[in-house]
Amino acid sequence: MIKKITILSVIGVALIAILASSLSNNSDDENQETSDVILKGDIIMPTKVSRPGCEVKDICYIPSKIFIEKGKQVTWINEDSAFHSVTSGFYNEPTELFDSGYLDPFESFSLTFDNEGTYDYFCTLHPWMKGQVIVE
């Protein structure tokens, strides 16, 4: 588990390094490139979801439901200023299929889905945060 978090942290640091270099290379480009990089993930954890309320409109993960083909990879990006996780199952019933561990702000987590099915996931820190990956 600690190893997994370390690897994810390295990915996060790499992402920040990429962001920083794109910032300096395009400083007269009105930072357009930067927002492209930030939004590169398939699913975003937006700001302010660490407080209840996002579940009303089902926008704790955006999109909260994603349809993908078998064998494809999904990337989540934490765009909030708080920690979040992507953990399989439900808050009261984790399935232990996958767990990102705590994702730092702007850290990402990627997963490839090789089998068809509906994969529910949630955030271990914020029980109201729920999402679904549907593999067809």
Ligand SMILES: [Cu+2]
């Ligand atoms: Cu969360």
